Amino acid sequence: MTFLHTCCQPLRGLALLLTALPLGLHAQQAGPAQVSGQLVEAANGQPLPFADVLLLRAADSTLVTGAQTGLDGTFKAEHLALGRYILRAQALNFKPVRRVFALSAGAPALALGPLKLAASATQLGEVRVVAQKAVVQQELGKTVINVEKDLSSVGGTAVNVLQNVPSVAVDATGTVSLRGSSNLTILIDGKPAGTSNGGPGPRLDQIPASQIAQVEVMTNPSAKYDASGVGVINIITKKNKKDGWNGQAALNLGTRDKYAPSLSLSRHHGKATWSLGYDGSDQMYRTRTNSSQTALLTDGATSSSLFTTQEGTGRQQNRNHTLNLGLTYDLPKEQTLSLSVQPHYEHQTETDNQTLTQQTVGAPGVITQYGQELADVKVKVLESSADYRRTWEAHKGRELTANAGGVLIDADVPVSQLLTGGPRPAGFTQAQRVQAQIFFGQADFTRPTADGKGKLEAGLKLQTLHNTGSTAMRKPTDNPGDGFQLDPANSFNYAFTQLMPAAYATFQRTLSHGWSAQGGLRTEATFLSGGVENRNAAIDKSYVNLFPSATVAKELGKEPGQNRLQFSYARRLNRPDFMQQLPIQMYQDPRNYRQGNANLLPEFSHNVELGHQLNLTGGASITNTVFARFTQNAIRRVRTIDTAATRTNNVGVVTRETFDNVGTTNSFGFETTWAQPLTKWWRVSASGSLYYSQIAANALNAANRAALAGTARLANNFTPRKGLDVQLTGDIRSTVLTAQGRQLPTGGLDIALRQQLFQERAALTLRVSDLLNTQVRRTELATPELQTSLYSKYETRVAWLGFTWYIGASKPGKKIDNGPSGGGGFGG
Numbered sequence: 001m002t003f004l005h006t007c008c009q010p011l012r013g014l015a016l017l018l019t020a021l022p023l024g025l026h027a028q029q030a031g032p033a034q035v036s037g038q039l040v041e042a043a044n045g046q047p048l049p050f051a052d053v054l055l056l057r058a059a060d061s062t063l064v065t066g067a068q069t070g071l072d073g074t075f076k077a078e079h080l081a082l083g084r085y086i087l088r089a090q091a092l093n094f095k096p097v098r099r100v101f102a103l104s105a106g107a108p109a110l111a112l113g114p115l116k117l118a119a120s121a122t123q124l125g126e127v128r129v130v131a132q133k134a135v136v137q138q139e140l141g142k143t144v145i146n147v148e149k150d151l152s153s154v155g156g157t158a159v160n161v162l163q164n165v166p167s168v169a170v171d172a173t174g175t176v177s178l179r180g181s182s183n184l185t186i187l188i189d190g191k192p193a194g195t196s197n198g199g200p201g202p203r204l205d206q207i208p209a210s211q212i213a214q215v216e217v218m219t220n221p222s223a224k225y226d227a228s229g230v231g232v233i234n235i236i237t238k239k240n241k242k243d244g245w246n247g248q249a250a251l252n253l254g255t256r257d258k259y260a261p262s263l264s265l266s267r268h269h270g271k272a273t274w275s276l277g278y279d280g281s282d283q284m285y286r287t288r289t290n291s292s293q294t295a296l297l298t299d300g301a302t303s304s305s306l307f308t309t310q311e312g313t314g315r316q317q318n319r320n321h322t323l324n325l326g327l328t329y330d331l332p333k334e335q336t337l338s339l340s341v342q343p344h345y346e347h348q349t350e351t352d353n354q355t356l357t358q359q360t361v362g363a364p365g366v367i368t369q370y371g372q373e374l375a376d377v378k379v380k381v382l383e384s385s386a387d388y389r390r391t392w393e394a395h396k397g398r399e400l401t402a403n404a405g406g407v408l409i410d411a412d413v414p415v416s417q418l419l420t421g422g423p424r425p426a427g428f429t430q431a432q433r434v435q436a437q438i439f440f441g442q443a444d445f446t447r448p449t450a451d452g453k454g455k456l457e458a459g460l461k462l463q464t465l466h467n468t469g470s471t472a473m474r475k476p477t478d479n480p481g482d483g484f485q486l487d488p489a490n491s492f493n494y495a496f497t498q499l500m501p502a503a504y505a506t507f508q509r510t511l512s513h514g515w516s517a518q519g520g521l522r523t524e525a526t527f528l529s530g531g532v533e534n535r536n537a538a539i540d541k542s543y544v545n546l547f548p549s550a551t552v553a554k555e556l557g558k559e560p561g562q563n564r565l566q567f568s569y570a571r572r573l574n575r576p577d578f579m580q581q582l583p584i585q586m587y588q589d590p591r592n593y594r595q596g597n598a599n600l601l602p603e604f605s606h607n608v609e610l611g612h613q614l615n616l617t618g619g620a621s622i623t624n625t626v627f628a629r630f631t632q633n634a635i636r637r638v639r640t641i642d643t644a645a646t647r648t649n650n651v652g653v654v655t656r657e658t659f660d661n662v663g664t665t666n667s668f669g670f671e672t673t674w675a676q677p678l679t680k681w682w683r684v685s686a687s688g689s690l691y692y693s694q695i696a697a698n699a700l701n702a703a704n705r706a707a708l709a710g711t712a713r714l715a716n717n718f719t720p721r722k723g724l725d726v727q728l729t730g731d732i733r734s735t736v737l738t739a740q741g742r743q744l745p746t747g748g749l750d751i752a753l754r755q756q757l758f759q760e761r762a763a764l765t766l767r768v769s770d771l772l773n774t775q776v777r778r779t780e781l782a783t784p785e786l787q788t789s790l791y792s793k794y795e796t797r798v799a800w801l802g803f804t805w806y807i808g809a810s811k812p813g814k815k816i817d818n819g820p821s822g823g824g825g826f827g828g
Helices: 013-029 158-162 643-649
Strands: 033-041 052-057 063-068 074-080 083-090 097-103 109-117 128-131 135-139 142-146 168-170 176-178 185-188 212-218 232-237 244-254 258-269 272-298 303-331 335-360 367-391 399-420 426-448 454-476 484-486 492-510 515-532 538-555 563-574 585-589 592-595 603-615 621-632 635-641 655-661 665-679 682-695 705-721 724-733 741-743 746-757 762-769 777-782 786-794 798-807
Touching: 033 052, 033 083, 033 097, 052 074, 063 074, 063 244, 083 109, 097 109, 158 168, 158 212, 258 798, 272 635, 272 643, 426 484, 492 538, 635 786
Parallel strands: 033 109, 185 232, 592 655
Antiparallel strands: 033 074, 052 063, 052 083, 083 097, 128 135, 135 142, 142 212, 168 176, 212 232, 244 258, 244 798, 258 272, 272 303, 272 786, 303 335, 335 367, 367 399, 399 426, 426 454, 454 484, 454 492, 492 515, 515 538, 538 563, 563 603, 585 592, 603 621, 621 665, 635 655, 665 682, 682 705, 705 724, 724 746, 741 777, 746 762, 762 798, 777 786
16 A cells, blocks of 8 residues: 655745745845856856856845856846945856956946856766766766756656666556665665655655655665665755745646646755745546466365456545755854754545456356455654754864654555455455654764875664554454454554664775775664564564675776776675564455564675776766675565465455565676767667576475566657757566566656746646556466466556746756766765
């Protein structure tokens, strides 16, 4: 069941505030004078578009107004009062320039000559664009997606963004996998959050793309990051420290009842930056499913085969609201304090009409039943955090950061299903209640070496999770007049607590002859305890592990990142959660239930990568990576037949899904990305991956299986004329092995257009996702006892029309090299 991000309705006063802002700024700037000029790069004289120009009063350095350069680097500020001013020009990766000038009655108009901005020492020479669906900055070991420049995410979510990333795949349920594994560490602004990947809590497919500035994907992260999962996805939210009011308001409309408004505002004045954001959605989606399966039933003496089918059509309506409130304040002595609060509210309703049949193979007669499943999910989430940062002007690079916060989740999940047409009533109603509290705290310290060629990083972290829940199951009796009665065997209350302390230290060093290295060690402990009320089902586990990491790189070119070879290693962990270990039956519908495995062990893996990055003249770039993962105690989903329930429940074949350690698995792969501007108005890029995956089956009493799998993407970005951008992208994913079967190929084609309006103060965007309507989920399962074929079609072909108005100095980015860098460091 999908859980959505939510929050309160926006105040009507925001509309009045938006109307009043331009009037207020105009009143402050009324006057007869003006100043104009042009910003250019000092190295080559090329104009600098979309750079910021601030005008301050010379007397007290207070902000008067601001401007932004056009495509030719020119700017103009009008309606200025006479007097002395300080002009500050700034652009990312360039050193700021200041000029002092005066506007008098005799010379009220001043035209400055070209102002030259020199590249800063920290300019990211190694970053190049790989124009997947999103505009991507590719580094070895890290992929940074600049969402604000991605047309294919208009009206979408974080999942739409991640669909554009090499190494990442997203299935029809919104679950994200990295190099074939859905076990990921998900961070927001570098901190843990309530966001999950297919589990309880707000999901990635409920985070609006309009909230996101960048997404960092680390396939082999250093010891600085959590050891859980095959990699790390770090979602970086939008922040704005430009002076005055800035932001954007947008409305996206999708075909067949889909609406997504959003508003983001920030106000920077003096030492404080205030931020306010709202994202909402009210969207209806249609679904279609069908499945068939043949099950071999045996009681030890006799056996028979039962053939069943199930077809369904449904509707799912998602309503959610998210409010973002934040404050960043500059404290004395190079200190900064940030506070944020994010309340969410979600309401999801779902109706699924089903037709079910069952027939004993070789026997006459088919039993047909008709069912309807209803769900009415309500989720409340409150996230809050505080961040502290301390730097030292006298010691460049030295930094102390700390953050603490919490996430509170309260969810009601009532589900009901009634089956008619059989020999007796069938179905169930199930009311689930989940309450979770996540609290975290972390401190990190960075200290460069005296010669500036090395850096030591160390940190401590503590995270706790407390979860309480209840499930009340009701089933019909043989007497139709009795209605649904409580089923004590499948009704229970549970509670558990998980404590995870961690510490790490890393050291990196720039060596001679283009070599650099980084090494680190992380230790994490896990303490998990809990159980079910009035049941003999308790879990009490604890373990402590070490996780080393190492990276070695060699610069083969004259400039950093121009021609680079890098090798990295990391040990990773897949920590089983409480529900995967809880040995209690939890029905998803009358034919399927889940049951945890109390003997489940944590999964460990050794991950190695060898990558090469080459940036050619003319803007072309090629990145190739060879990787391998060796996994012990691999955790896999396993589905078996519950023969006793099948014979007594009278609903067809009843299957049990559980988790098991199936042994040792290995995977080897190759990834490549290539980007090339063919003309001034056409840029093409491609990416692909091919990996060999081995599925162990020790616990399933079957032979190991292995197969090749791959993905491919091709993206075209066009600029046919000034102000118009077009993206056309196609992707395909091959068949993928599962523990007991396979997932069949899928793919799709997207197209998006953006037209800038009103001197780039607004933009109109049209996006059509899955243009050919080919994205489906098809899964096959084959064991000696059970053969299953599943088809699931979610409404993926949607046309989105979006209008965005840019407030203040905010405008859509055009030059990728001026985009935000995404943070991180060597080997990040």
